[in-house]
Amino acid sequence: MSMIYDERNRLWKLDTPNTSYVLGLVDGRFLAHIYYGAKVTDTDITYILRLNEGWKVPSKQPEEYVSFMSALPMEFPVSGRGDYRESCINIKTEDGQEGLELIYDSYQIYDGKNDLKGLPSSFGDNVQTLEITLKDTIVGVEAVLSYSVFEGSDVIARSVKVKNAGDRIIHLTKLLSSCIELENEGFEVLGFYGSWAREHIMERTRLGHGATVFESIRGEEGHDGQPFIAVMDEKTDEDSGRVYAMQLVYSGSFLAKAKTDARDYARIVIGIQPSGFDWKLEAGEEFQAPEAVLTYSDKGLNKMTHSLHDFCRDHIIRSKHQYDKRPILVNSWEAAYFDFDEKKILSLAKSASDLGIDMLVLDDGWFGKHREEPKASLGDWYCNENKLKGGLEFIGSELKKMGLKFGLWFEPEMISEDSDLYRAHPEWVLHTKGREPARCRDQWVLDLSNPAVIEYLYESMAKIIDAADLAYIKWDMNRPLSDIGSDYLDKDRQGEIMHRHVIGVYELQERLISKFPELLIENCSSGGARFDLGMLYYSPQIWCSDDMDPVERLAIHEGTALLYPLSTIGSHVCKGKNDITGRKVPFKTRGISAMTGTFGYELDLTQISEEDRKAIPSQLKEYRAIQHLVQTGDYYRIASYRTNGRYDAFMNVSKDKKEAYLMYMQVLARPNDKGQRICLKGLDPDMRYEVECEDRKETYKGDVLMNVGFILPCIREDFSAVMIKISAK
Ligand code: DGJ
Numbered sequence: 001m002s003m004i005y006d007e008r009n010r011l012w013k014l015d016t017p018n019t020s021y022v023l024g025l026v027d028g029r030f031l032a033h034i035y036y037g038a039k040v041t042d043t044d045i046t047y048i049l050r051l052n053e054g055w056k057v058p059s060k061q062p063e064e065y066v067s068f069m070s071a072l073p074m075e076f077p078v079s080g081r082g083d084y085r086e087s088c089i090n091i092k093t094e095d096g097q098e099g100l101e102l103i104y105d106s107y108q109i110y111d112g113k114n115d116l117k118g119l120p121s122s123f124g125d126n127v128q129t130l131e132i133t134l135k136d137t138i139v140g141v142e143a144v145l146s147y148s149v150f151e152g153s154d155v156i157a158r159s160v161k162v163k164n165a166g167d168r169i170i171h172l173t174k175l176l177s178s179c180i181e182l183e184n185e186g187f188e189v190l191g192f193y194g195s196w197a198r199e200h201i202m203e204r205t206r207l208g209h210g211a212t213v214f215e216s217i218r219g220e221e222g223h224d225g226q227p228f229i230a231v232m233d234e235k236t237d238e239d240s241g242r243v244y245a246m247q248l249v250y251s252g253s254f255l256a257k258a259k260t261d262a263r264d265y266a267r268i269v270i271g272i273q274p275s276g277f278d279w280k281l282e283a284g285e286e287f288q289a290p291e292a293v294l295t296y297s298d299k300g301l302n303k304m305t306h307s308l309h310d311f312c313r314d315h316i317i318r319s320k321h322q323y324d325k326r327p328i329l330v331n332s333w334e335a336a337y338f339d340f341d342e343k344k345i346l347s348l349a350k351s352a353s354d355l356g357i358d359m360l361v362l363d364d365g366w367f368g369k370h371r372e373e374p375k376a377s378l379g380d381w382y383c384n385e386n387k388l389k390g391g392l393e394f395i396g397s398e399l400k401k402m403g404l405k406f407g408l409w410f411e412p413e414m415i416s417e418d419s420d421l422y423r424a425h426p427e428w429v430l431h432t433k434g435r436e437p438a439r440c441r442d443q444w445v446l447d448l449s450n451p452a453v454i455e456y457l458y459e460s461m462a463k464i465i466d467a468a469d470l471a472y473i474k475w476d477m478n479r480p481l482s483d484i485g486s487d488y489l490d491k492d493r494q495g496e497i498m499h500r501h502v503i504g505v506y507e508l509q510e511r512l513i514s515k516f517p518e519l520l521i522e523n524c525s526s527g528g529a530r531f532d533l534g535m536l537y538y539s540p541q542i543w544c545s546d547d548m549d550p551v552e553r554l555a556i557h558e559g560t561a562l563l564y565p566l567s568t569i570g571s572h573v574c575k576g577k578n579d580i581t582g583r584k585v586p587f588k589t590r591g592i593s594a595m596t597g598t599f600g601y602e603l604d605l606t607q608i609s610e611e612d613r614k615a616i617p618s619q620l621k622e623y624r625a626i627q628h629l630v631q632t633g634d635y636y637r638i639a640s641y642r643t644n645g646r647y648d649a650f651m652n653v654s655k656d657k658k659e660a661y662l663m664y665m666q667v668l669a670r671p672n673d674k675g676q677r678i679c680l681k682g683l684d685p686d687m688r689y690e691v692e693c694e695d696r697k698e699t700y701k702g703d704v705l706m707n708v709g710f711i712l713p714c715i716r717e718d719f720s721a722v723m724i725k726i727s728a729k
Helices: 062-069 300-316 342-355 391-401 420-424 451-467 491-515 533-538 550-563 587-594 610-632 702-707
Strands: 002-006 011-015 019-026 030-038 089-093 103-111 127-136 141-150 155-164 170-183 188-195 198-206 212-215 228-232 243-248 254-260 265-272 279-281 286-288 292-297 329-331 359-362 405-410 472-475 520-523 541-543 569-573 598-601 634-639 647-653 659-666 688-693 696-701 720-728
Touching: 002 103, 002 127, 002 141, 011 127, 011 141, 019 292, 030 103, 030 170, 030 292, 141 300, 155 170, 155 279, 155 300, 170 243, 170 292, 170 491, 188 212, 188 550, 198 550, 212 228, 228 254, 228 265, 243 254, 243 265, 243 300, 243 533, 279 286, 279 491, 292 300, 300 533, 300 550, 300 634, 329 342, 342 359, 342 391, 342 610, 359 472, 391 405, 391 451, 405 451, 451 491, 491 520, 491 533, 520 533, 550 569, 550 587, 550 634, 550 647, 569 587, 587 598, 587 610, 587 659, 587 720, 598 610, 610 647, 610 659, 610 720, 688 702, 696 702
Parallel strands: 329 359, 329 598, 359 405, 405 472, 472 520, 520 541, 541 569, 569 598
Antiparallel strands: 002 011, 011 019, 019 030, 089 170, 103 127, 127 141, 141 155, 155 286, 155 292, 170 265, 170 279, 188 198, 188 228, 212 254, 228 243, 243 292, 254 265, 634 647, 647 659, 659 720, 688 696, 688 720
């Protein structure tokens, strides 16, 4: 990795092992985006800006300033001065006027990387950073763009900080984190859609001249979005073709947009959602935008995935448990929902401990006066001792005797109307004047822009974590934000609420981890509505979806694992008849499905059949045998049920290529079928491997497995999965 400034061409070139990113000055003042793609070794490349075609730079042709602004590929586009494409920044002055002209001022390159104040961001030991300062001296705005490259990684981290350098108040009404411009050579766009129980579904569409937008205005990314966008060649597949990807390290409303202009340049941007955003900056104040993570692959989507997974594991997940094998757990939610007492929980725990499970997680329903349904008690973070006699300390000490860790559910950002907290502090609820806030799951959202609310939540959670000696908390968020109004903030700061909510969540998680460094947090938002790099900075795993049906999970997992390492994907074995789809799937398949991420059970272990119970110890053994690969392996997509309609397969291969496993699931059996041939990926062509599949043990050369393939058993059963282990001889 390296960063250079080339004085002759007045450009900066950032190199990662396989990519180059080039930005430079045009007319000595304007920062242009010059190149992003496969590594180049020379800097004489400004010719691709085509500055000698038609329009000229403003110093030579001031009368055509607008033509220049609307054509140059910009590194950090402004609005109001003739660039009519998507801008990255806008402001409003006290005179009510908009528009900026950000002119190059200075740069510095240094070893290391600064944290982003109040926000999660990437980190590393061997990293270099470039900072470029741009200024608008008329309205008094300074923008510092920063770019970091990391040893051994094909990812570039990029962000921007804006300062009010004038002496009057300004309002920042838009600040996106990153922009790249590429010539659209028949590109497609890749993004995500979904809903509750159907999160993170990949979708590719053609990138025409109309805008393709992925966004959220919910205060989190939502079940239907991911703060991510990629453009790629039409022919890009898993192993070949170009992909340019941008992902945001952020957990709130976002905008990711690609649009091609009349000259066939595509501008691709990502950042905080500008709609509803308005941040007041007094003289001298700064605003830090979240970080964007950029990667380029010319070896298709699998290479993009590897770059993103490695970066996430090594430079985003900050938890002490970053590389640890995570505890295998049983979660009480689908085992009991709200209907439990201490006896039921302890008998679930006893079965778990007898079977060799590591942790019991007590989900929703343990707190407040009467949490028998979602209606009541959110905000009252004390144990309901009518339900759990002896309280959490008693449960915790009983679990300890059984050799189990204790995990507990919270939903800190929310409040129920029927709660002591609401009775004491109705003003702590987000609401707009004169209107009852809209209900969702019969709950409201707390105003996290108010420091007193943060303090209350921190104190009440820390007290419980300490008293019950918790090893883990599940942090849930079961509704999006609405009624964006705060009694705490002044009227000219109401546009800050959405972002302040997100930084309030970050502050709370930061404080809890600092106080309890061993605490494992699993974030969750009604399933996977807040699965992003921002949350992964604090919690190394996130509950991926409430939908544990192994068939449904195939597309959910495919989309989630496209961006996030398997070690981050919370997945559990569900009931025999799935509570959401009603589908009945064999226990073995449910087990293999849950082994695609962090592993656990979400069913009443005391009620399952003897046959299933007996299968659990060997299921645990099987998972533990691959768990180190789940944590650190390279993930390869092989076949997608979403696109082929019949079966799904992926592999996970150790970095030294000596160990791997393949998971295969046949959704529906076909009459008169043959055994499926699968060409494996990621192995060493020259190594010999032993392949263990059910009761078969065979040896093959790596190149044979990858090119000739492996023949799976012919399975005459629906919803049937197999796991194949591959190890070097
Ligand atoms: C939604 C989560 O996704 C579930 O796992 C469970 O924790 C419920 N909330 C509890 O209310």
